[in-house]
Amino acid sequence: MNVAVIGSGGREHAIALSVSKSKLLNKLFILPGNPGTGKLGTNVHIDVNDSPGILNFCLSNSIELVIVGPEQPLIEGISDLLRKNGIKVFGPSKEAARLEGEKSFAKDLMKEYGIPTAAYEIFYKNDFEKSLNYLRNIEYPVVIKADGIAAGKGVVIAENYQSAKSAVEECFVKNSFGIAGEKIVIEEYMTGQEASIFAITDGSDFILLPAAQDHKRIFDGDKGKNTGGMGAYAPTPFVDDEILSQISQKIVIPTLKAMRDKSANYSGCLYCGLMLTHEGPKVVEFNCRFGDPETQVVLPLLDGDILGLLYTTAKGKINKNAVWYNGGSSACVVAASAGYPDKYEKGKVISGIDNVENDELLVYHAGTSIKDGEIVTNGGRVLGITSVIKENNLKLAKQKCYDAISKIYFDGMQYRKDICDKALNLINK
Numbered sequence: 054m055n056v057a058v059i060g061s062g063g064r065e066h067a068i069a070l071s072v073s074k075s076k077l078l079n080k081l082f083i084l085p086g087n088p089g090t091g092k093l094g095t096n097v098h099i100d101v102n103d104s105p106g107i108l109n110f111c112l113s114n115s116i117e118l119v120i121v122g123p124e125q126p127l128i129e130g131i132s133d134l135l136r137k138n139g140i141k142v143f144g145p146s147k148e149a150a151r152l153e154g155e156k157s158f159a160k161d162l163m164k165e166y167g168i169p170t171a172a173y174e175i176f177y178k179n180d181f182e183k184s185l186n187y188l189r190n191i192e193y194p195v196v197i198k199a200d201g202i203a204a205g206k207g208v209v210i211a212e213n214y215q216s217a218k219s220a221v222e223e224c225f226v227k228n229s230f231g232i233a234g235e236k237i238v239i240e241e242y243m244t245g246q247e248a249s250i251f252a253i254t255d256g257s258d259f260i261l262l263p264a265a266q267d268h269k270r271i272f273d274g275d276k277g278k279n280t281g282g283m284g285a286y287a288p289t290p291f292v293d294d295e296i297l298s299q300i301s302q303k304i305v306i307p308t309l310k311a312m313r314d315k316s317a318n319y320s321g322c323l324y325c326g327l328m329l330t331h332e333g334p335k336v337v338e339f340n341c342r343f344g345d346p347e348t349q350v351v352l353p354l355l356d357g358d359i360l361g362l363l364y365t366t367a368k369g370k371i372n373k374n375a376v377w378y379n380g381g382s383s384a385c386v387v388a389a390s391a392g393y394p395d396k397y398e399k400g401k402v403i404s405g406i407d408n409v410e411n412d413e414l415l416v417y418h419a420g421t422s423i424k425d426g427e428i429v430t431n432g433g434r435v436l437g438i439t440s441v442i443k444e445n446n447l448k449l450a451k452q453k454c455y456d457a458i459s460k461i462y463f464d465g466m467q468y469r470k471d472i473c474d475k476a477l478n479l480i481n482k
């Protein structure tokens with residue numbers, strides 16, 4: 054079959070790589086893709102948010118399956134548009150994507166169905182005074198979230214009333230997030246290890262892929278600003294069989310049921326962002342698509358046929374035996390531009406990629422482009438240097454990854470040195 058992957062980041066490079074190995078594949082297109090995906094299929098210059106453009110392309114190139122990488126087009130309803138035109142889509146409908154697009158929708162649904170998550174209150178823009186009053190009478194820290202999607206910048210962990218107040222003002226007074234900030238969720242601060250787990254589902258049946266741990270902050274020791282993700286590893290030892298079963302029983306099964314009850318059947322990848330608290334796993338958030346950079350470490354740990362999994366899911370009856378965990382481990386370290394996540398420069402020549410790629414080492418492209426025949430930086434997160442080994446040995450996976458990254462260079466390159474360390478500390482305890 055002919056397949057189109059929508060997106061241009063490291064996540065889409067990883068999806069394209071797994072799909073490119075499938076026997077079911079005829080032609081692979083990536084819209085718009087990046088220099089990494091260009092080696093696996095044909096990049097097509099269509100923006101991820103250009104729904105009519107994507108539809109036209111799919112119709113004129115006999116695309117049988119579209120795999121949507123980023124959340125924005127899903128939240129805006131690309132799946133519905135493509136399906137109406139007879140094209141199969143891996144990704145939820147607009148109605149189902151509200152699980153990510155409106156945090157208040159997800160929280161109310163979890164409350165209604167008793168799904169474990171932080172306690173919360175919702176406030177609207179015209180409740181400004183009421184929200185401040187609420188904030189004067191609670192314990193800190195507290196978490197303040199813009200309701201809509203805000204490019205990872207809509208969440209503030211406030212240590213005291215003053216910073217909570219300024220977070221609310223960002224949303225309600227300064228309108229920093231536009232419509233996304235006209236409603237906010239104020240929620241209880243949870244503690245524990247964070248983990249990300251992907252449920253691949255047709256809305257009723259599902260499989261869980263190996264659990265991963267992301268590293269959102271820019272600096273070692275989880276210091277500094279939030280980013281799109283500076284590295285990940287899988288599987289994470291923080292999620293054992295007992296916790297996996299709790300995730301299935303208490304989170305995934307009731308969430309899918311809730312969505313069916315609301316006539317918003319959820320099909321695609323349900324990303325569960327979890328806090329592993331002393332009371333068990335609780336939902337931090339849902340995303341309506343694969344995570345980045347978790348996908349870069351999770352997909353290479355699957356044997357079988359990923360396209361078979363995604364295609365049967367998109368058709369409405371998931372083949373749960375299409376893929377299985379191969380017993381290995383994987384670590385991904387993101388090489389970022391100087392200044393990221395704030396302002397950064399582009400166009401720096403990247404060297405060393407070809408010297409490090411081998412059977413156990415992948416270099417995913419995230420923010421790169423080609424200029425005068427050379428690979429140059431073109432984004433904040435530039436590359437995902439990723440080791441994939443056959444044994445479940447995170448120490449070795451980490452070592453191979455850092456050996457490789459030391460041979461890659463571009464002006465101003467920064468990366469975290471402590472990816473995997475939480476897991477290694479646990480194992481060494």
Ligand SMILES: Nc1ncnc2c1ncn2[C@@H]1O[C@H](COP(=O)(O)OP(=O)(O)O)[C@@H](O)[C@H]1O
Nearest residue numbers: 171196205206207208240241242243326337338
């Ligand atoms: N209730 C909470 N308690 C503790 N930390 C939280 C809580 N909610 C969010 N966080 C932290 O903030 C990060 C971002 O929040 P999240 O809900 O995932 O929003 P988004 O990914 O849309 O920015 C989380 O990864 C987590 O580290």
Ligand SMILES: [Mg+2]
Nearest residue numbers: 326337338340
């Ligand atoms: Mg998140």
